[in-house]
Amino acid sequence: MKNPLIRRLPRELAADWHKYLVIIVFMIVMIGVISGMYVGHDSMLAAVYANRDELDLEDGCFELSEEAEPELLEDIASGKMAYVRQYFIDKGTEEADKEVAEAVEEELEKQVTAAIEDAVRQQCAAYGITDEEMIQEQIDTALEEGFDEALDEAKNSAEFKEAEAEAYEEAHKAVTEAVDEEWDEIADRYSLEDEGFTPVPVRIYENFYREEAEDDDNDGKSDANVRIYLSGAGIDRASFLEGRGPGNENEIAIDRLHAENLGVKPGDSISIGGKSFEVSGLLSYVNYLTLHEKNTDLMFDSFGFDVAMVTPEGFDRLSSRIHYNYSYIYEKETSDKTELADMSENFLKVLITQSLVYDNEIKDYLPEYLRQASNFAPGDIESDTAATGILCYILIGVIAFIFAITISNTIDKEASVIGTLRASGYKKSELVVHYMSMPLIVTLAGAVLGNIFGYTFFRDVAVNLYYQSYSMPACGTVWSKTALVKTTLIPLFLMFFVNLIVIVNKLQLSPLRFLRHDLGRKKRSKAVRLPAWSFMRRFRLRILLQNLPNYAILIFGVIFIELMMSFAFGLPDSLNNYSDSAGGMLFADYQYMLMDSKDSDGNIIETSEESAERFSSKNLMYPKDVDVMFEGMGSGGDEGVTVYGIAKDSSYISLGDHGEGEVYLSSAFAKKFGLKEGDRITLKEEYENRSYTFSVKGTVDYDGGIAVFMGNDRFNALFDRDPEEFSGYFSRKEINDIDEQDIAVVITAEDITKVTTQLFHSVGGAIDVFKYALIVLAAALIYLLAKIIIERNEHAISMVKILGFENGEIASLYILPTAMLVVLFAAVSVFIGYALMGWVFKLFIMQMDGYFEFYMKNSSMVLSVVYLLAGYALVSVIDLFRIKKIPLDVALKNVE
């Protein structure tokens, strides 16, 4: 026989549909949003990584000043370094030989001429000829007749040959010395004589481009710089999100995001370098997922920069200079970062030496793994999962809480039934299964529906958020293991175990105690004597005291709600706060990072700007040495630390006296890792097996980054640099007298603000989704909590109704105390929620690189309480109706 209790389930669902509807909506929204985010992340990343192979993403690229000869490309492809030293010697010797030969010839001619002249003069003197004119005539005749013979004779003389050989020897020696000197410097600079060099064979592809001004609205003003590549390239290909590639010389395909930002659609005409092109399609280049114009740009610019594709004929229509850009792919495949770094370092040596011997010049070199335009977006998407992760864990906590109180409430309500069933011989296990069925069915239904929404609607929301920020390729929907585990399996397991623990724990009580409704663990305490207040006040207070366990649940619920509100309001506030204070976080109004402290001629880069001050910097890693609390959140690996060498008596950063091995930390570094004066820290090189241990001397008030400061002299000594070496300039004013070629990047407050604005633009959409989802979830939670309090008092409310109390009076007895407590709890919980969120945020930041503080505006705090109270006010109205609907016979009939 089938257990007849099963038939209760659909009826219970129907009878309490509003409660279960709220729970299911809660589950669907929670699972849907989080699953959608994960599926969106995973789908996008899957598309990005799949495209890397399908669209032949390069392993790096280099640009030469002139088109490379086939032999040069062949030699570069071999992956071997050219013998630059010998090349220079040969070249120098050849030139020297030429010069020596010319000099010797000239000298010999001079000497032969002089000898002939002397001989003629002597003969004339012997004949008594003194007329200079006649003598000169005789000399000219003698030179004309005998010069060549005399020259040949001189050349064949042993004396001449000896002198000539000496001259050559001396010249060759000079060439070798000069080359050696030059070579030593180059070899030193690029470590060309490194014994660890291993050849890096590559396949090379032409990937030429032009850069032109793009006028999207044909108003004659340039809207963007566009980098135009050729169609049919065998590398770094594009996928088309709309339309198609260019089919003739008048067509162009441009970046999809740029087009959308500027309102350009396929079929529109735009002007490129003054020539009109029709947009044939919108594309996403595999190596331009973000529109970084220069790799050193702090942030991409999808408005002011564009990438495009034209046919070779279309390319010829344009007139700007061709950038002879070549892309390469390593013959040996690897994804190991250290190995890639080694290979790119070795390849640079190949490039330098080979281009030198072919008299070509490298204009640019960029290994793919360092390319911002293709790596920024995937990295950012991966870090986005962190915020989703936090939300997920908060909501799982809330779900566990909801089910714990719901099931506990159900058992309390059904005490007599449970007692009777147990007394009749029902086993505990049968009752456990019975009481667990409904919450599990509800969770399962919520999980299934949530995932359906997650894989459809919310996935689209997440994917669209990325399309708004990045030039992403078209993406399908992939199966997300993380989504399944975090949004479905964990809540289901949680649900299962929370219910199991609560039910098993409750069912430990004897059937008799269930029959007597004696479910409390503690013995009843004596009744509290109340002051001589009015009857209604005392009655209200009695109800309040009697409901203390319910109010304990309520305060937990309110704390959860405020935690969710802190997330909803605090995250945008924190981002805004960081953005607002970013400008003030810079050491200097301008921070110039140079390519090197010397220019290409080997001269130290100087400036006449008076406020400029040299500094040095270097990036090291700080091992986090913390357990990864939340798998899948952020890197969890080592923290990047910028080590600064600061000038003595700096006017930008004031460091106190510090001995060898002592450093100052940025306040962000100290706060993030809880470091203080006297602590020791060990920083290590990212790609080398070297580490440095420092003692913390103090902190510098700088929240902008994870940084370490020391004197510049100590810096140079520690990192084996020349005493005069430096990395850049701090300045209060713009520096105009440094060649742009020598500047790697300039950081100003505007750049930092741009970064945070873009960051906000990127994650802002996701935060809004979270915010509204959390407000819906908070409303659902307060509804459930208020419902539970009324349900638990149903019997008593029915009784006071029988006694003749009016609904208004009952509301003042049962709703008013709850309302007062909700206000009180909300006022307290807003701070607890804030503190909890601060703690959760810190855990989250520990998994991420960098630092920014959790911040919530006072107005947001007030607003979070207002939202809660407004939600509760609405629920109170529903409660009033609930009280009206409680029938009188609840107290009379023993209908459980």
Next chain:
Amino acid sequence: MSDTLLEINNLKKSFGTGEAKQDVLRGMSFTVAKGEFCVLLGPSGSGKSTLLNIIGGIDTPDSGYVSIGGDRLEDMSEKQLTLYRRKHLGYVFQMYNLIPNLNVKENIEVGAYLADNPLDVEEVINTLGLQEHKYKYPNQLSGGQQQRVSIGRAVVKNPDILMCDEPTGALDYKTSKEILALIEDCNRKYGNTIIMVTHNEAIRFMADHVIRLRDGVVRHNDLNETKTPASELEW
């Protein structure tokens, strides 16, 4: 009716400690024979419900023992006790304790589900006169009808012992008599041993065996020579 089914031996039970200690059972002993209709009669506080709960295995004595069919309850684990209740006992409470979202028939099936050889549910419904109410929910029934369902849930298991705790305590005179008649019928028809706790003196006339309790001890232990049918009882 000479086979002893139930033996109660020197049962003691108290609640509270120190000054508040209250001895509810103070050495109670008696036996009940198989198929007997036994009434435990006594005023409020005499310990009759506590005694019933101990017999039902949902409460334990401080000392003494209960033996059913030779098996002592004190030797049974919690699991065995559950099995004992499941296979041998039926319970009827003063406050019915029906499952609100199961209808009459289903509430009776809750009992049938537990038994290896349950009675036919439809037949029990007919016997209890609930045919026309079988698809109603408990809150659509009167108190008497609810108690019938409660009896149905207990007897459908065809239990060895039917435990009735003040089954008419919440019912009016007429309905009480109907309920008593039903229990009487069940006893006759299905041969269940009935142990009924009541404070209603009149009910003793319909029993085979009357045990009077007061202050936690057995004051009288009598067997009725003649029984009065429930329908003829007056109080």
